[in-house]
Amino acid sequence: MRDNEVITLAHGAGGRASAQLIDNIFVEAFGAQDEAALQDSAVLDLPTLTAFGNRLAFTTDSFVVSPLIFPGGDIGKLAVCGTVNDLAVSGAVPMYLSAGFILEEGLPISVLRTAVQTMAKTAREAQVRIITGDTKVVAKGQVDQLFINTSGVGVIPAQININSTLADGGDVVLVNGFIGDHGAAVMLARQELGLEASMASDCAPLNGLIADLLQHCPDIRVMRDATRGGVGTVLHEIAHASNVTISLDEKSLPIRPQTQAICDLLGMDPLFFANEGLAVFLVPKSQADKALAVLRDNQYGRHACQIGQVVKTEQSLLYINTNFNSKRMIELPYGIQLPRIC
Amino acid sequence: MTNSFSELTFNTRAFRNPDIVTSLVKQINQLADGVAESLGRPVQIMEVCGGHTHAIFHSGIDQLLNENIEFIHGPGCPVCVLPAQAIDKATWVAQQADTILATFGDVLRVPGAKGSLQQIQAQGADIRILYSPLDVTQLAFDNPTKKIVFFAIGFDTTMPSIALTIQSAKQQHIQNLKFLCYHIRLMPTLTTLLDTGEAELDGFIGPGHVSIVLGSECYQPIAAKYHKPLVIAGFEPIDVLQALHMLLLQLSQQRCEIENAYSRVVSKQGNVLVQQTMNEVFKNSELNWRGLGNVANSVGSLQPEYAQFDGSLVAPQSSPCECDDSKYCADVLIGKRKPNQCPLFGRSCTPESPLGALMVSSEGACAAYYKYKQIPFNESQPEYSEDA
CATH class of the missing domain: 3.90.650.10 (PurM-like C-terminal domain)
Known part of the structure; x- marks a missing residue:
């Protein structure tokens, strides 16, 4: 998949183009996941979570910023920081994120790749894993280039009570x-x-x-x-x-x-x-x-x-x-x- | 064109210096005591411009001055004096097919008989907010198949840039652009206000931005004919206080003059070049305004030379008096009643569901009262020591 290509409706149709997009952009950026990551759901191991605390924090946020890239960040960095910070200020240790992408037909692949790569980089810095996701493509004009939704799960240590x-x-x-x-x-x-x-x-x-x-x-x-x-x-x-x-x-x-x-x-x-x-x-x-x-x-x-x-x-x-x-x-x-x- | 902040550096701190504020406040309070004693009542000062009303409340100057100074809030808020028919006309235009209505952000939430422009926008009307009128020519270029109508409002401050935009549109032979103008001029507004004699006034804090265009000399009739002193002020706390000090000094010395406390931008003659431009483009006529009634030399249409850009005839004419404007709005606009003396204020009329433009506009007196004066701080003493 070359960077001078653009997103077409085929990329959202679930066929070969979708699979290529997932492999070349998302899996490449977010790293080799275990096989479960590419199934219908990510599966979280409860003992891994309970080692950090006794309550789960769960949050979601959508990102529609314009322009997509601005001094100090871009929509990808924003999408990770927004959800990580929502979890953190709840007193939780952020652990896992999901990422949903709504792409406008005609979006340059390079723009998507950049956003996904900054998401991966920011997730590494924040020590959270992006473990499940979704991509939809809509016709030109139905969204403005690229919207991202992230949800996040974190664990609140037993002694922490933020409200x-x-x-x-x-x-x-x-x-x-x-x-x-x-x-x-x-x-x-x-x-x-x-x-x-x-x-x-x-x-x-x-x-x-x-x-x-x-x-x-x-x-x-x-x-x-x-x-x-x-x-x-x-x-x-x-x-x-x-x-x-x-x-x-x-x-x-x-x-x-x-x-x-x-x-x-x-x-x-x-x-x-x-x-x-x-x-x-x-x-x-x-x-x-x-x-x-x-x-x-x-x-x-x-x-x-x-x-x-x-x-x-x-x-x-x-x-x-x-x-x-x-x-x-x-x-x-x-x-x-x-x-x-x- | 871009402006870098380094070129525009203006030392706002100097005009917000707490020591100078304290010193000016002390002198003003002393002067006010003397003047109030000779009047047998508090001194009544009208700040004409809504920008000054907000500047006074934002810095809390009103809390520093003693009870012998009362601010009467003037009609200098272009959105507030707009008649409801103007909004209705703009609404009608925005609802036409293949039309883009462009305007300033302040107008969007003003209620008309059939709702506000914001409501129409939510229902699908194409309404664009512009920061600079000149942007409307680009909008017209970018949308050659649409009819662009600029809903142009404002006092003498905004009129020059709109007049220049109209001239520019003519030079560029733009075909798909019209201007729906509702302009009111400051001097006829002041004389109309003084002729009604409704508000008891001892003097004026004169508007800053309008005076850049008009110059300080134009106010001479206020002193000569109506015997009211006026001092032009800027918008920083020290600007306002200096003007107030000069005004009270005049009153205490029984002088009645036009003075300029904003001389860093306001000259005697103003901007003569744009005054000419305005005369070339705009046609003067008497229009009916909220609170003020008929005001001479208002602008609702363009000179014949610019008729192709005149949007005044695109909307059907509405009868002038079907509006149900609150009488209280009118009273507040002419300084006869303070916002919190209106029985609707803060009850059925709030910024969330405004009944009049005074509650909507960033320059509206009711919006200022609602934002800054809801809570009497003297009834709210801290229980925990503030150590900052």
Whole structure:
């Protein structure tokens, strides 16, 4: 199968072309699996799972980002990181992924190969295995090039209990890096605005960083992956779920000048820009320094910092202390911030 | 054309410096106390532009000023003053076969009699959001078999780029493009507002972007005829505070002048070249606007020379008064009532299900109140010490 070929409806028909596609693209990238992988289901060995913990975490996510390749990542990397991070912030050790591909007729094979290869590379980094998958081809115009769905299974160790309802008075709010990088990078990559800036997505698998954190600070109760709705949406959900008031400190927010400039120009708020390698952690105050040190020790947490605190219980509220000692409510935005961001 | 941020570097930090903010706030509060004492009531300042309303709430300036200063929110939100018929007309156009309606994002959620453009879009109408009006010529080139209609709205700020786009379309002999214009000009809006005399006002924070086009001199009648001082302001916290300081200084010294606190971009004469372009392209007439009623020198059609691009006749004419606009919207638009004094505010009218454009637009006063002023912070004291 040559890279100058394109996907045709035959590749999705289950015949010889389908088999070639699976062999040449998927099996080649995801590596030689045992025979079970090419059957109708992947079969998971229970003792292998229970060695890690006593509960399963199971999640799914679909990826429709446009453009397919952007500074800092592509749809393949995103498809693995998105699901790995969803599992990791649930306190789980990510183990296995499935991958479903919806291909548009006419898609260059080279584009698919690149995406699949970055998926494989990212999966190796995250130490997860892609063990089952599916491919469908639809007629031109019925999807835009390539959509990917991944589902993932992870195992939660017995002592770990992560839940958005468990934020408590005094907890500090930490993030592991700059806010809004992915949203800003994808927006610039689309070149619809005629703006240029050096900006890369933060897309990264965070399970290693989170494992380090849980090992050193096992009392962490709330972790969230701040993807599509950004840090603002996640904190809103935590404030609501735990019925607490969270205050943020405007001058502590790690926002790159490029991201802030784009937001100022378009009337948007970086707190609601998407991230793909950024998590929000609520940590008991006594463990804040230790947690920050652990985060900063990891390549994906160099710019970790404290951005706020739970200041009150029994009232669900999210606000920001401005640089001028005034307070501003942070309300969820209405309508679309940016479509097809992930 | 692309702009790199290195070329556009503007030191926003200098205009958000907390020390300067604190110092200005202190001086403003002192001045306000004096002026309020002589008036026997709080000073009433109208910020004309919806962008200023949001800038004030976003930085929380209103919380720093004392009770002797009251902001009255003005009509300077182009989407908010749009009559419902304008939305209905755009909706009708978008529903025609082989038609693409292009417009600005702010208009999409404004409710019309038959729903919003967003609802029509979900049902299959081809509606495109543009950031720059000039992009519409490319859209027309890329879709030669479609009719492209640009739903053009806005004050004097957006009118120049639309006028230039129309000129450009003519030079390029584009055949499949029309403009459905609903433009309102700022000066006639202000004089209409002052003529109604509904709001008690002591002075204006003048709009920033409009003034780049019009220049500061055009406001002289506001001081000369209506005896109201006006200071043009930018949109950073220190811009707004400086303008407020200059305004209060005028009031305390019983001066009544047009001053410019945004001189880094606003000149006396404005952009004369685009003023000429606008006059060449747009035809002035009286149009009916939400809250304001008839406003002179509005633009709903083009000069005969540009008739081929005039979209005003493509949609059927609707009778002007079948709209059921809330009277409360009108009151808020002219500063007679604050958003939270509307009985519908936050109850049947919310950003999720807006009854009027004021609750939708990024410049709308009701949207600003809903976003920033729902919770009285003085009733919400922290229980845990903030150590940040």
